[in-house]
Amino acid sequence: MMLFRGGYLGRALRVNLTEEKVITEEISPRVYEQFLGGRGLAAFYYYNEIGADIDPLSPENKIFFFTGPLTGVKLPSTTKFNLTTKSPQTGLYLCSNSGGNFGPHLKFSGFDGLIIEGRARRPTFLYIRDGQVEFHSAEAFWEEETGRATEIIKEITGEKRVSVMVAGRAATRGADIACIMVDGRSAGRGGAGRVMASKNLKAVAVLGRGKIPLYRPQALMEFSREAMRKARESRPVHTRFGTPQYTGVLNELGCYPSYNFRTAVFDGIDTIKAEYMEKHYKVKNKACYSCPIGCAQICEVKEGPFKGFRSDPEYESIGTLGAQCGVADFGAIIAANQLCDEYGLDSMSAGTIIAYAMECYELGLFSRELIGRELRFGDGTAMVEMLRDMGEMRGFGAELARGFKYLAAKYPETVPYMMQCKWMPFAAYEPRGFFGIGLSYGTSSRGACHNVGGWTIRDELLTGEYDRFAVKGKGLLVKRIQETRAYVDSLGICTVARSSMGFNDQPRGSVLEMVTGVDLTPQLMEIGERIYTLERLILVREGITRKDDYLPDRIMKEPLPEGPAKGKVLTKEMYDEMLDEYYAARGWDKDGIPTRERLHQLALASVVKPGDLNREGGGTNEG
Amino acid sequence: MQVSITFLGPAASFAGRTATMFEVPAPATVKEILEVAANECGFRVDPAAWAVLLDGRGVPPEDWDTFTVDQDCQLTVLPMLAGG
Known part of the structure; x- marks a missing residue:
């Protein structure tokens, strides 16, 4: 030991x-x-x-x-x-x-x-x-x-x-x-x-006012000075614009889900992108503990119907409360984001669920009487008022705030308009614009999530190794990113600054040894895989198998209507190819269940309860 | 050869423009092209902070000084994406 x-x-x-x-x-x-x-x-x-x-x-x-x-x-x-x-x-x-x-x-x-x-x-x-x-x-x-x-x-x-x-x-x-x-x-x-x-x-x-023991404090201090400088110098865009920097970029790439994923190019982009935010709303930056970047962008509405609202919307909140709801009024987004923070609502779920309700309303599946008001795409005031109802848990807002699982049971005819996987609403990235993101949503351990599931955008776009509209290689890519994220989330650091300390998919450096006295760095990816596999075992125990890893029909049947990804669709056949590659790379069987052999390889067999070992679909790699 | 550069998203704010176009002798590496762009725009594309697409395809920073271009091309400069 x-x-x-x-x-x-x-x-x-x-x-x-x-x-x-x-x-x-x-x-x-x-x-x-x-x-x-x-x-x-x-x-x-x-x-x-x-x-x-x-x-x-x-x-x-x-x-x-x-x-x-x-x-x-x-x-x-x-x-x-x-x-x-x-x-x-x-x-x-x-x-x-x-x-x-x-x-x-x-x-x-x-x-x-x-x-x-x-x-x-x-x-x-x-x-x-x-x-x-x-x-x-x-x-x-x-x-x-x-x-x-x-x-x-x-x-x-x-x-x-x-x-x-x-x-x-x-x-x-x-x-x-x-x-x-x-x-x-x-x-x-x-x-x-x-x-x-x-x-x-x-x-x-x-x-707390105690101290954390450190194995080599002097070496760590020197390392930290350099890492702080690297983090600051490599992330000037995060400091100036925060995560909203991605808004305009992803729209240009045709990967910016809008109007409940009916399109991936937003017609109101000019007034919700980061440059507009900086010019008209930004007040100052805010940083978390020991962060030299300070990516949070504190914004304030200075005029108009939302005057006085103040919050720090992230890319995801702008995407879900903005483009997804067809809202191009950044003031409304700041207001909605503040209400989410004050009421304690997940802004990503809230925005995606309101977008679903807007589509259902426009299709006549939800009546004005049921909702209590008009709820159309593009109406920022209606979006903010609905959020207030959700936060107060009153009227139809109280139903929306229960989430997709509840809504599917009560309004089963609306399920096709729920952009979710395992009842978790999608994030603000379009799977038909980056196929890897589709697999991330499908295989994330907490339901559709780009973080836990693996944020593939950088690799699919910037490395030159992938065609973002191809399926080959995406299973391996998603696995690698998921494992990186699993160990990063276990170290206790923010993903934005991790590269300054050598924590990527080929972890390097000695900072972990300086802190703990044990150099686990070479094992970090394996630890990430162990964590991800244990999470899958938990999900399997809770009833999840391959059938639950699929995406809504909109993604798999409806081609994108416009923009750089026009005509793209991630069909079931394409998705199955990615899923098969992914399961094979993970050592899971064709039903998405970790095999006994892989559990042994990951030293998980001693951790796993005997009853859960028996859940393996045949217990071999044969599928 | 003729090089056109698009500054995508926040890159436009740092470069003070959304696009530029200039001539460089062929062949040239991506790094050499970016140095010309830096002189044109007063905006240095630091590989730690920025990413580059050549005709729509990513060129990783470690390849900038070896990746050679010998005909008219389109470069896109965008932020080095660091996670969602």
């Missing part, structure tokens, strides 16, 4: 809300060695503790918060922590990461992880102060919006520096697409906010 001498604290806090009981438990070095931290560690705990039959909103569901060995270390963008729980939005495994200061402060408090279980008897918030856990009443501000609730907690604790992870009103009123806000950033997807609220837990505040 490896001996770690830094980076890790070696223990997690387990908080049982039902009994108001707190346990500190050791984490075996063997588990770190196999699963690294963050997302990997959380998947390990989830696999062992959350059975397939557990209701996401029951006290038996748990939330696993884990940092990585680099979280909180003075290196570029070591801000990230991961949360994992069973999603009420999809009914499946959910992993989600967030920036902000929560992860670093959890480690400064002496813990690598926090496990929340049970259900509090009354509305509660937790305050973890230098390792001591206090239970406080949240009754007085249970329904407050996230920003106000954060202020109240800072007043109660008397600490302005405290990091607050909080669920908003949408969560406390039962929205399945409710996120968790963390110091203005979010663990957005899958409805983790709803899980928190179901436990009568409004927030977790943490303040």
Whole structure:
């Protein structure tokens, strides 16, 4: 077993809300060695503790918060922590990461992880102060919006520096697409906010003033200085424009989903792209913990119907609340984004679901009486008002905020207009414009997601190795990117700055050794594969197989009508070819189930429960 | 040979224009072409921050000083995509 001498604290806090009981438990070095931290560690705990039959909103569901060995270390963008729980939005495994200061402060408090279980008897918030856990009443501000609730907690604790992870009103009123806000950033997807609220837990505040042990602190300081410079100099576009920089680029490439994926070129692009945002709305940058880039673009509406709204919309929010809803008014996007943050709604899910509702309304599948208002593409005011209804959980908004799984059961005739996979709404990238993105959505471990599933745009466009409209090689590409992302999410760093430390698909450098005393760098891709395979085993246990990895008919049957990708469609035959290549590369059988042989190769056989081994489809590579 | 360059998305803000066109002696490497562009526009295309497509196909930064062009071409400069 490896001996770690830094980076890790070696223990997690387990908080049982039902009994108001707190346990500190050791984490075996063997588990770190196999699963690294963050997302990997959380998947390990989830696999062992959350059975397939557990209701996401029951006290038996748990939330696993884990940092990585680099979280909180003075290196570029070591801000990230991961949360994992069973999603009420999809009914499946959910992993989600967030920036902000929560992860670093959890480690400064002496813990690598926090496990929340049970259900509090009354509305509660937790305050973890230098390792001591206090239970406080949240009754007085249970329904407050996230920003106000954060202020109240800072007043109660008397600490302005405290990091607050909080669920908003949408969560406390039962929205399945409710996120968790963390110091203005979010663990957005899958409805983790709803899980928190179901436990009568409004927030977790943490303040730590301890130190993270480091194996070679002097060498690390020198490395950090250079890495900070590299990160800053290599990302001037992120500093100036943030992720909205992609808006205009992807539209030019014909890969910018608009009007609920009916087209991939947006006719209102000029007033929602980053350059317009900078000129008319940008106020300043905002940075997460230890970040030299500061990619968040704080914007404010200075005139018009949305005057006074202020938020920092990311590429995804602009895409889903803007182009997908046909809204070209950037003021409306800023307003909608602020409402999502304040109510605690996943802006990506919210935008994609409103776009679906707009299409259903225009097709006559949803009536004006049902919706309570006109809801047409391009109407920014209607979009913002619908978001308000979703956040307040009133009228038809309360139905939309339950997500696609709920809506499919209630309105089955509208399923063809739901752009989702495993009930998770698509992100703002068009699979018919980059075929690899289609496979990413289909095989992501948390339902349609470009991050967990693998953001293939860079490789498909910039390396010269791929034709973005071809299927060959995409299975291998997606696998490689998924594994990279799995280990990066487990280190506790932001993907934007990771290259400055050598963390790509050929990991290099010695920073991990400087921090932990153990050089796991050569094994990082294998660790990534182990994590991804364990996540698939969890999904298989929850009922997922090949049949669930497909995309909606719109992507597989309707050619794009215009732009550089005009006529492109990702047919079932094409998709099957990618999926077969992907499963073969992963060592999964034709039904998408990991084989016993691959589990042995990845040293997972000893981790996996015997009953789950028997789920293999034949147990061989023969398919 | 004639080279036309399109500055895509935010690249246009850094270059102060959406496109430019100039003559360079053939053959020339991508790096040499970009140096001419830098003199034209006052915008240095740093390989850590920016990406290049040659006639629509990506040329990775490590190939810029070896990849040779010998006929009229279209270069596209865009941000080095760093994740969603």
